[in-house]
Structure formats: structure tokens, C-alpha cells
Amino acid sequence: MAKLTINGPHDHTQHFSLRGRARSFRYAGRGIILMLRSQHNAWLHAIASFLVVFAGCLFGLSPAEWCWLVLAIMAVWTAEALNTALEFLADVASAEFHPLVGKAKDVAAGAVLISAIGSALIALLVLGPHACRFLNDILHPLH
Numbered sequence: 001m002a003k004l005t006i007n008g009p010h011d012h013t014q015h016f017s018l019r020g021r022a023r024s025f026r027y028a029g030r031g032i033i034l035m036l037r038s039q040h041n042a043w044l045h046a047i048a049s050f051l052v053v054f055a056g057c058l059f060g061l062s063p064a065e066w067c068w069l070v071l072a073i074m075a076v077w078t079a080e081a082l083n084t085a086l087e088f089l090a091d092v093a094s095a096e097f098h099p100l101v102g103k104a105k106d107v108a109a110g111a112v113l114i115s116a117i118g119s120a121l122i123a124l125l126v127l128g129p130h131a132c133r134f135l136n137d138i139l140h141p142l143h
Helices: 018-038 039-059 062-091 098-138
Strands: none
Touching: 018 062, 018 098, 039 062, 039 098, 062 098
16 A cells, blocks of 8 residues: 655654644644634634633633633634634635535534634623622722
């Protein structure tokens, strides 16, 4: 049986090297930038992530609370990245509309929505009590 090799920038036949790992990080960074440039929803995720981190800093969250928020943010970004990758691959596989490609894209978008809703619920559970105390302190400063 012939050995399958891949030629090009993502050649996985090489041995471990620091240079190779650095290249992998560059490819990953390039992918994140591509996602941000090509996906409008990624910008919404970026804004939401920034607001959640800002609120977390403002409220002085505990390490456990930060863990929940980091997990939630990571879940949304991971789902968005996988959705973007699937969309790119689906567009290559079928340049014209194909019902199954459309279904695959819809399911992947649904995964992002599920992740975003779950993350919003986590953010409400973690930040909600802090926000209520913060507002109560502003509205009733003498209590």
C-alpha cells in the first residue's frame, strides 16, 4: 500500500520541531483572523466576549466564576470556528446550491446558536447576582 503524503504548508509527515509548532500557531492565528474578517457573527461574539470580561473585571469575580465564563466564551468561539470551517469546505464541495450542503450549514449554525444560548445562560447565572448587587448599591447607597 502506498504511503499518503501531503505536500504544501500543512505537511504532517515531518518530525516534531519547534519551528513546526511555531508554524502551526501561525496557521491557527491566520485562521482566527480569517474567521473575524469573513464572519459577521464572529464580531458579535468578540463584542460579547469583551463585555463579559469587562463585567467580570468590574465585579471582581472568583476564580471559579472566571472558569465558567472562560469555558462559555471558549465554547462559542470553538463552535463559530468549526462552523466557519465547515462552511468553507461545503462551498468547495458544492459550488452550486445542494440541499444536503444547505442542511449541513444549518446544523452547524444551529450548533453555534446552542453554544451561544448556553453561554448567555452561564453569563446570566454568574454575572446576574453581581449585577443585581451593583445596581442595588447604586440605587440604595445608604443600605
